[in-house]
Amino acid sequence: MTSQDTYAAGRRTGTSVPHGGRSAAPVPPPPPPALPRRGPGGRRALATVFWLGLVAAVLPWWLDTPAGSLADTPDLLTGAGRITGLVAGYLLLVQVAMMSRLGALERWVGGERLSRLHRDLGATLLVAVLAHLSLIVVAYAGLEEKSILGEVGSLLRDYEDMVSAFVAAGIMVAVGFTGIRAIRTVLPYELWYHLHLTSYAALLLGFGHQVSNGAQLFEAGPVRTGWIAAYLLVLAALAWGRVIAPLHFNLRHRLRVADVVAESPDTISIYLTGRRLNQIDVLGGQYFRWRFLNVGGWWQSHPFSLSAAANGRWLRLTVKVVGAHTADLRDLRPGTRVWAEGPSGTFTAAHRTRERALLIAGGSGIAPLRAMLEELPAGAALIYRARTPADVLLHPELDWLAQARRTSVWYVIGSRHDPGPRQVMSPEGLRRLVPDVTRRDVYLCGPAGLVDEAVRVLRRAGVPRRQIHLATFEL
Numbered sequence: 001m002t003s004q005d006t007y008a009a010g011r012r013t014g015t016s017v018p019h020g021g022r023s024a025a026p027v028p029p030p031p032p033p034a035l036p037r038r039g040p041g042g043r044r045a046l047a048t049v050f051w052l053g054l055v056a057a058v059l060p061w062w063l064d065t066p067a068g069s070l071a072d073t074p075d076l077l078t079g080a081g082r083i084t085g086l087v088a089g090y091l092l093l094v095q096v097a098m099m100s101r102l103g104a105l106e107r108w109v110g111g112e113r114l115s116r117l118h119r120d121l122g123a124t125l126l127v128a129v130l131a132h133l134s135l136i137v138v139a140y141a142g143l144e145e146k147s148i149l150g151e152v153g154s155l156l157r158d159y160e161d162m163v164s165a166f167v168a169a170g171i172m173v174a175v176g177f178t179g180i181r182a183i184r185t186v187l188p189y190e191l192w193y194h195l196h197l198t199s200y201a202a203l204l205l206g207f208g209h210q211v212s213n214g215a216q217l218f219e220a221g222p223v224r225t226g227w228i229a230a231y232l233l234v235l236a237a238l239a240w241g242r243v244i245a246p247l248h249f250n251l252r253h254r255l256r257v258a259d260v261v262a263e264s265p266d267t268i269s270i271y272l273t274g275r276r277l278n279q280i281d282v283l284g285g286q287y288f289r290w291r292f293l294n295v296g297g298w299w300q301s302h303p304f305s306l307s308a309a310a311n312g313r314w315l316r317l318t319v320k321v322v323g324a325h326t327a328d329l330r331d332l333r334p335g336t337r338v339w340a341e342g343p344s345g346t347f348t349a350a351h352r353t354r355e356r357a358l359l360i361a362g363g364s365g366i367a368p369l370r371a372m373l374e375e376l377p378a379g380a381a382l383i384y385r386a387r388t389p390a391d392v393l394l395h396p397e398l399d400w401l402a403q404a405r406r407t408s409v410w411y412v413i414g415s416r417h418d419p420g421p422r423q424v425m426s427p428e429g430l431r432r433l434v435p436d437v438t439r440r441d442v443y444l445c446g447p448a449g450l451v452d453e454a455v456r457v458l459r460r461a462g463v464p465r466r467q468i469h470l471a472t473f474e475l
């Protein structure tokens, strides 16, 4: 029987495995110990640090610029060009720091929120870079009485590090555009990911012109030292978050594929084993970035949530086939080594604000919620949206959890335009199903459309924003 046959037949593939196959998944969990709450913590402190940093970045220009010195248009444009340059340099630093995957940062701010901030700040960075570039070119062209093109030519020819600065700006514009949702969603994840990695090149390529040409930075002194120190700090965070911490994690746990199980015609579960699994500090609802070290997979790293809470014996992810990489995962062989980076995310039971929770899942969005159900206090409620009965994943486990953890589960089947789902996913429908919905935390995971719509409905039903937790599977 080929792996394709076993996949289509909906049975597990591979050989006998330590976790014992599909039947091993529902192990009645002991009542979870009360998870220590990991609330907003240092989020406000980080916001303060961000604004103080922005002020500190622009302050040297302010102190260097005598009152009344911006008398004519070229001077005004030069001043605006310098400010936007300092802002762009600072925002780039913050953007890269947010990509550093420092565990502390992801714990304080949350992987999902970091991604959202990163996207929003990316748009501001793009505006700052383009404004800096055009203001300086126009200002210098005015001062030197040249055409715009002539000025670009002379900047590239006569100024140190300017070619690399233009390349850095080009990279940032390209990366910025791929952040636009409409463009992002048509790009394969892998292409988007590698384009984003070029931001590191932008950080390095753009740095030279700041110290060789930056009016506030070319002179040795505390401003220049502080600026360089900030860049070195971010590079150290990158090295720690992206290289040292993952190396330590993977050498310690040595994860391998144990088995691949078909859950539906287009969804698989991947079971992993390794060493010291009981020492992995991960919560249901968190995700790792996984790199499967086989011939076609080693160069790709994709995020998937754990679809069962950690149990010390195996880890599991449940993956919907949506593109080339997820399709290849169906053919993973038992024994394949796996490189994991994480855990990330604040979409966990520990981040709840209330005792009870309502979980709303769409499609493969059930994966993190299924894991979280094992760790939430009994009495949670789950609404699972799926197009057809065949699209309901992990059905037996959910039914079993419903009993073991006293969870109410509703499978809402049909398209969003069908009367049944429309009725359930309305403020009145939700209130009828879960009368105390406004006193619960609500965890939402599924396609972006479902999540956006559900947030609107929940808000109309009176659920406070701080009680709504989101995971959209989008980075």
Ligand SMILES: Cc1cc2nc3c(=O)[nH]c(=O)nc-3n(C[C@H](O)[C@H](O)[C@H](O)COP(=O)(O)OP(=O)(O)OC[C@H]3O[C@@H](n4cnc5c(N)ncnc54)[C@H](O)[C@@H]3O)c2cc1C
Binding pocket: 184, 185, 186, 187, 188, 189, 190, 287, 302, 303, 304, 305, 306, 317, 318, 319, 320, 321, 322, 323, 324, 325, 326, 327, 364, 367, 368, 447, 472, 473, 474, 475
């Ligand atoms: C934090 C996080 C956690 C995630 N956890 C899981 C998980 O537990 N299980 C899971 O199945 N997926 C999960 N994902 C999504 C998963 O990472 C992507 O589906 C996967 O990387 C796609 O890779 P690909 O090469 O197969 O498809 P690509 O070639 O990258 O994408 C193919 C097409 O599918 C679209 N697409 C991509 N992702 C999705 C999606 N999730 N749903 C619908 N269409 C999509 C793309 O826009 C593109 O048009 C998660 C994503 C994030 C950010």
